[in-house]
Amino acid sequence: MYDTLIPLIPLIPILGFAFTALFGRRLQLTYGRWAAEIVPVGGVIIVWLIALSVIVPAVGHQDPFGEAGLDVKLWTWIPAGSLSVDMGFHVDALTAALLIVVTTIGMLVHVYSIGYMAHDDGAWRFFAYLNLFMFSMLLLVLASSWLLMFAGWELVGFCSYALIGFWYHKRSAALAAKKAFIVNRVGDVGFALGIMAIFLDTGTLNIADSLAKLTAADASLTIPIAIVALLLFAGAMGKSAQFPLHVWLPDAMEGPTPVSALIHAATMVNAGVYMVARANPLFAHAQDAMVVVAAIGIFTAILAASIAFTQTDIKRVLAYSTLSQLGYMFAALGVGAYAAAIFHLMTHGFFKGLLFLDSGSVIHAVHEEQDMNRMGGLWRKIPITHWTMLVASIAIAGIPPLAGFFSKDELLGDAYKNGFAWVWFIGVVVAVMTAFYMWRLMGKTFYGESRVDPHVEPRIHESPWQMTLPLILLAIPAALLGIALSWPGPPLGPLFGMGDQPGLLTGWLDPVFAPSEEFLHGAPAAFQLGGIDGVLILISVAAAAIGLVVGIWLFGFFGAHGRHALVERLTAANRATRFLYRATLNKWWFDDLNDLLFIRIGGRVAAAMWWFDRTIVDGAVNGVGAITRDAGGGLRRIQTGRVQNYALGIAIGLIVMAGSFLVIVGQPR
């Protein structure tokens, strides 16, 4: 049965894409929007149901999945001698965890988009792209070989490009789409090279087989395992927007907000995390590479959090927050806390997806205004949006018992216990910053006095039900997913006297990650609520609380007004704070640095190369041509077409030959 159900999961969206792309425009023009939307949205809902029926047995390690997961081979995709790649899917607990996020958020975003796109003539195109994205992402997650995963990887990149530039008549959107595409290519080169290195080392592209061969004790590798790991990580850095390839994600917010929620917060940007987690045995055997992963991850986390402090575009704050949280996940992967990284991936997918959909609802309510300086006091006017966003904000801040607390706490605790105290320390600082900038966003958007344009003010309205329903449905996992996935393990299990059991998600993912985690750290230590673990929990809760309290104090809460004057005084207090303020406002000048390095200096180098190519290389080639042509032009004058001239030539030739014969023969011997 699963042999049929699993291929259906990616098949339905690609059929939906083909149908909508071919007939969507005509249907929309003839019968209205609903006709073009019913197939893609209905298809994704069916996919969600099918995925659920696959996820439940897969995470429970039931037959036929078992602990190793189920392989479904459709056909041999590329039979080419020693290179043989199957068109096949691999479903284990890790795949299932990703399927939960992708299909659930995907489905809710499709429903939400019906409301969000209600005034856009390109709705059919939007839904066609969304379905293509669902297909690509599901292909990426389900793929059983590196090459198929790479195909999905590139396809999600293309969909991201197409959807960022969905409003292509807007120059900034078209530019942002190009930027995302190009920056992603940089990482993808690394991924492609990594796949080639894997093939060189192992002779197979099947993920499970190649990982087993790479990590075998007696493996003799052409390319060292650390290089392979770093090449794969380069791909992950591009897709998951890690420093220094992080610059594309904030600009990607030019796309429609549902796209930001689905692609640039909840699913596609997780692809890098998923890929590294999938390759966990490889990384576990390349510990130098893991330190790089951890360092880049935690650096991105603190860098992005600092930039989020001063951005005024509501979506950009969320984009930097996404960067920061992705940094957390990579830090977790780098310290060997794979299950914690996937845990954070799942909770973050839900609460960040919710935050983006909320921001879309806010933007919709204030008539396409994204600047938080022109919002404020909205909490009474759009209550559903406000309450769901409050839940998501507290969740990402890490206040128990909401989802973010559990995953972030597990992640930071594991970092400390695995001997990466510096990662833990920076992580705690980032937690303070996260809580603070999230409250800054809430305060500026919903509380305090209204700074909305007076013309728009009377027309502020709550969004239609297609938009609010997904918000409410997402608020539930954003609040409860942490408890649900960590129960009955730490930290709540021991607190309620359940003893030392693994949490639900840890139990699911155990077959995937346990060998690597054991290889790295040995058997896990018992959870000590009264000991080190309790202290770590208290510290991370305190960090979140400090951030929130400072945020509330400065930016207000419900009726309480914030102290905006104080904020401005603080940022302009002295040279150091003024510098810091300008630095984070200008995103630490990374865009300017790239502009200098690649546009100006790179442009000069390219211009010099072009000159060389044009004058020297082309000159040589064209010179040969010109000489031949000119010589021919000169010689063709000989061909007069007059018989006498030719005859004269013959005569002269004869005389010359005869004369030279006489001269030579007449020489005295």
Add this chain to the structure above:
Amino acid sequence: MLSFLNGISQSLDAYLVLASLLFAIGAFGFLARRNAISMLMSIELMLNAVNLAIIAFGAFNRELNADASAIALIVIAAAAAEATVGLAIVIAIYRNRKTPLVDEYDAMRR
């Protein structure tokens, strides 16, 4: 030995001079005349000049006697064939272009 050649020069040079004069006249005619018929005639002159030289060599050198006769006969046959084909071509072109002048035969140049 050459008694049957009474009243005729006993010198090889005389024949060779005559042959080269004939050849020169033919070559000049071939190069200078524009009329295709005249050019064919000039070719015949040159061929016959060569023939004369060959026969002269054969007559004055006993060892070459038989060879020279054979070569001369072959040249006569070849000249006859050449004249036939040449005239046929000239007539065919003349029917097309209505001119015997080779200057006007420039179809391949254009």
